[in-house]
Amino acid sequence: MTVLNQRISCVAAACALFSTSAFADNPTLTNPAISAVLDGYYQNTERPMAERGEGFGLGHTELAMSANIDDMFYGKLTAVIEMHDGETELGLEEAFIQTLAMPGGFSIRAGRFLSDVGYLNNQHVHTDAFSDRPAAYRAFLGSHYFDDGVRVNYVAPTDLYWTMGLESFKGDNMRAAGGESDEHFEEHDDHAERDYKNIGIYTAYTKIGGDIGHGSWQAGLSYMRNENGRMVEGEHEDHAALEAGHDDHSHSATFTGENTYIADFVYKWAPNGNYKYQHLTVSGEYFKVTDFAPLEDGHDTDVHSADSVDDMQGWYLSGVYQLSPNWSTGVRYGETDVQELHGDHFDPQKLKETEVSLAWHHSHFSTVRLQYTNQQGTNYFGIEDDNVLTLQYVMTLGAHGAHQF
Amino acid sequence: MRINSKLVKSAIAAVVVSYSSIASAELNIFACEPEYAALAKELAPSARIYSATTAMQDPHQVQARPSLIAKMRQADIAVCAGADLEIGWLPMLQMKSSNAKVRSTDQGLFYAAEQVETIDQLKSVDRSMGDVHAKGNPHLHFSPERMLQVAQGLTSKLIAIDPDSKASYESALKSFSHKWSAAIPVWEKKAEPLKGKKVIAYHSSFKYLFTWVGIEQVADLEPKPGLPPSSSHLASLLTRTEAGDVMAIIVASYQDERGANWLGERANLPVQVLPMSVGGNDQSQDLFSLYDSVLDLLLDVSTR
Numbered sequence: 007m008t009v010l011n012q013r014i015s016c017v018a019a020a021c022a023l024f025s026t027s028a029f030a031d032n033p034t035l036t037n038p039a040i041s042a043v044l045d046g047y048y049q050n051t052e053r054p055m056a057e058r059g060e061g062f063g064l065g066h067t068e069l070a071m072s073a074n075i076d077d078m079f080y081g082k083l084t085a086v087i088e089m090h091d092g093e094t095e096l097g098l099e100e101a102f103i104q105t106l107a108m109p110g111g112f113s114i115r116a117g118r119f120l121s122d123v124g125y126l127n128n129q130h131v132h133t134d135a136f137s138d139r140p141a142a143y144r145a146f147l148g149s150h151y152f153d154d155g156v157r158v159n160y161v162a163p164t165d166l167y168w169t170m171g172l173e174s175f176k177g178d179n180m181r182a183a184g185g186e187s188d189e190h191f192e193e194h195d196d197h198a199e200r201d202y203k204n205i206g207i208y209t210a211y212t213k214i215g216g217d218i219g220h221g222s223w224q225a226g227l228s229y230m231r232n233e234n235g236r237m238v239e240g241e242h243e244d245h246a247a248l249e250a251g252h253d254d255h256s257h258s259a260t261f262t263g264e265n266t267y268i269a270d271f272v273y274k275w276a277p278n279g280n281y282k283y284q285h286l287t288v289s290g291e292y293f294k295v296t297d298f299a300p301l302e303d304g305h306d307t308d309v310h311s312a313d314s315v316d317d318m319q320g321w322y323l324s325g326v327y328q329l330s331p332n333w334s335t336g337v338r339y340g341e342t343d344v345q346e347l348h349g350d351h352f353d354p355q356k357l358k359e360t361e362v363s364l365a366w367h368h369s370h371f372s373t374v375r376l377q378y379t380n381q382q383g384t385n386y387f388g389i390e391d392d393n394v395l396t397l398q399y400v401m402t403l404g405a406h407g408a409h410q411f
Numbered sequence: 412m413r414i415n416s417k418l419v420k421s422a423i424a425a426v427v428v429s430y431s432s433i434a435s436a437e438l439n440i441f442a443c444e445p446e447y448a449a450l451a452k453e454l455a456p457s458a459r460i461y462s463a464t465t466a467m468q469d470p471h472q473v474q475a476r477p478s479l480i481a482k483m484r485q486a487d488i489a490v491c492a493g494a495d496l497e498i499g500w501l502p503m504l505q506m507k508s509s510n511a512k513v514r515s516t517d518q519g520l521f522y523a524a525e526q527v528e529t530i531d532q533l534k535s536v537d538r539s540m541g542d543v544h545a546k547g548n549p550h551l552h553f554s555p556e557r558m559l560q561v562a563q564g565l566t567s568k569l570i571a572i573d574p575d576s577k578a579s580y581e582s583a584l585k586s587f588s589h590k591w592s593a594a595i596p597v598w599e600k601k602a603e604p605l606k607g608k609k610v611i612a613y614h615s616s617f618k619y620l621f622t623w624v625g626i627e628q629v630a631d632l633e634p635k636p637g638l639p640p641s642s643s644h645l646a647s648l649l650t651r652t653e654a655g656d657v658m659a660i661i662v663a664s665y666q667d668e669r670g671a672n673w674l675g676e677r678a679n680l681p682v683q684v685l686p687m688s689v690g691g692n693d694q695s696q697d698l699f700s701l702y703d704s705v706l707d708l709l710l711d712v713s714t715r
Contacts, residue, residue: 165485278465280467280469282469
C-alpha cells in the first residue's frame with residue numbers, strides 16, 4: 007500500500023511540475039476549444055436522399071469540444087442537433103480519441119469518427135461549398151459516413167506526401183435491409199431474420215499529394231468492405247428507405263454492396279500560393295459499388311443472376327472559386343447510377359445533378375449561400391420538382407479548429 | 412531459415428544505422444514563416460531548412476496541404492511565430508503528420524513569441540473585434556532586440572535537440588549576435604528621418620517596425636483585423652487624410668493593394684509595398700538585407 011501511495015504521490019508531483027512547465031501556456035488545459043456551427047436554410051423542394059427537407063429548416067447544428075487530453079491523447083466530441091418534423095434529435099457525430107505521440111509516423115484513432123475514405127467524407131459538412139453532399143455520397147455513404155470503430159494510420163517519411171490507413175467499424179448504418187418487416191419473408195423461416203455480422207465495415211485507403219508551382223494536389227484510393235452490404239432476395243426495403251430518406255433521418259446509406267471502390271482527387275490553387283484573397287478548388291470522386299445482388303442459394307436461381315446486373319456507380323466533379331474574401335462561387339455536376347431490387351429483378355435508376363452556388367462571406371466565420379440545383383432522375387427517384395433553390399447560412403462561433411486540405 | 416533470419420536482422424540493422432546517421436548529420440527544420448527559415452539558416456547553416464510559407468503568402472491563411480504534412484512528418488524542429496498566428500493550420504499539420512517530435516514546446520516545437528514580450532496583448536477577445544490575437548501581435552520579426560532574444564532561445568532549442576553540435580550552434584549564435592548588434596545602431600541612425608512620421612497601413616503587420624523607428628500608424632486599411640477594406644471604411648480614411656499629416660500608405664507584400672491604391676489616388680498619397688519577410692522583394696535575401704530594404708523603401712517614400 008505504501009509503495010503504491012508513494013508511486014501515486016510521485017506521479018502527482020510529476021504532474022504538478024509538468025503543469026507549470028509543459029502546459030503553462032497551453033490554452034487547451036483550462037480552456038478546451040468549444041465551438042458551435044449554426045446552419046439554417048429555406049429550400050423550395052427536396053433532393054433525393056438528402057438531409058434537408060422542404061421549406062424552412064435547420065441543417066447541421068453542431069456543438070464541438072476538443073482538446074489535448076494529455077501529451078499522448080487528443081479528444082474530440084461533436085454533437086449534432088437536428089430538427090425533424092417538429093422533433094429535436096440529438097446525435098453524436100464524433101466522440102473519439104487519437105494518439106499524438108506514437109513513433110514511426112503511426113497514429114490510432116478510436117471511438118466514433120468520420121471514415122477517411124474518399125476526399126469529402128472526413129471533411130465536416132459545414133466546410134462544404136454546397137448545401138448537400140453529392141448524390142454519390144448520399145446514396146452510398148449516407149451523406150457522410152461516421153461510425154464506431156478504430157483506425158490505424160501511417161504517414162511515410164517522404165517528401166511526397168504519402169499516407170495509408172486501415173479502419174474497422176460496426177457498420178450498422180451501412181447494412182443492407184434485412185426485410186424483417188416484409189411479409190414475403192415470413193413465409194420462409196430461414197429468411198425471417200437476417201444474421202448481420204457485428205463488425206460490418208473494413209476500409210483501406212491511401213493518399214498521396216504534393217505541390218506543383220503555386221498549386222497543391224492530393225489523390226486517393228479507397229476500398230470499403232461491407233460484410234452486411236449484400237441484399238437478400240425479394241426485399242423492398244431499399245425503396246421504402248428511399249422514400250423515407252428524409253423521414254427517418256437515420257444517416258443510413260441507401261444503397262449498399264459488399265465492395266465499394268473510391269478514387270478521389272483535389273487540386274487547389276491560389277495566386278502566389280496566397281489564399282487570403284482568391285483561390286480555386288477543383289475536386290472529383292468516383293464510386294463503384296459491386297456485389298450487392300442476392301446470392302443464389304437454391305431457389306429463384308434463374309430470375310436474377312448477379313452477373314446480369316450492372317455495378318452501381320457515382321461520380322461528381324466540382325469547381326469552387328473564391329473571387330474575393332467576401333464572395334465565392336461554385337459549380338458541380340454529378341451522376342449516380344444505382345440498382346434497386348424489386349422482388350425478383352433489378353431496376354436501374356439514374357440521378358443527374360447540375361449545381362451552381364454563390365456564397366457571401368462577411369468573415370471567415372459567416373457564410374450566406376444561394377444554391378440552384380437542376381436534378382434529373384429516371385425511374386423511381388420520385389423527384390417532384392427538377393429545380394431546387396436553397397438559401398442557407400452557415401456560421402461558426404467559438405474556438406473553431408483548423409480545417410483539413 | 413536461420414541464415415534468412417540473420418540476413419533479415421542485419422539488413423534491418425543496416426537500414427536503421429544508415430537512417431539514424433542521416434538523421435544526425437542533417438537536422439530537419441520546418442519554419443512556419445520565411446523570417447524564421449532565415450534565422451535558422453544563420454544559426455544552423457548545415458541544417459535542411461524548409462519554409463512553409465513565402466513572403467507573398469498570408470501566414471494567417473495557409474492550407475494544411477499535403478506537402479506541408481510531408482515536410483512536418485520529417486522535421487526535428489518546427490520554428491514558428493506563435494501567439495496564435497498559425498492557429499488555423501499548424502494544429503492540423505501536427506495532427507496529420509504524426510510526428511511526436513514537433514508536437515509540443517517541450518520537444519522540437521519552438522514559438523518565437525514565447526521568447527519575448529509581445530505588444531498589444533488583450534485581456535479579453537471577442538470575435539466582433541475581428542480576427543485578433545489575445546497573445547499579442549505575432550509579427551515580431553521587425554523588432555531587432557526581440558529577434559536577438561529569439562535567436563538565443565532558438566539556439567538553446569537546437570542544442571537541446573542536437574547536443575552533439577553544441578559548439579557549432581554556440582559559435583553561430585555568437586557570430587550572428589555580433590553582426591546583428593553591430594547593425595542595430597546603423598539602422599537606427601539611418602531611420603532617424605522617419606521619426607514622427609505618420610502612415611496608414613494594412614493590418615498591424617508592421618507594428619513592431621513602426622514602434623522601433625518611431626513611425627505612428629494613424630489608421631488601418633482593415634476596418635477590423637482580418638476583414639478586407641470596405642468602401643465605407645476607405646471613405647472614412649479619406650476624410651482622415653484631409654488633415655494632411657499622413658506620409659504614405661503602407662502595404663505588406665502579401666496584402667491586396669487595391670484598397671490602398673483607391674485611397675492613394677484620391678488622397679494623393681504614395682502607396683508603398685514593403686516586403687513582409689525575406690524573399691518579399693529582390694533585395695531581401697536574408698534578415699539583414701530585409702531590414703536594409705524596408706528602411707530604404709520607407710526613406711525613399713518619405714522624400715517623395
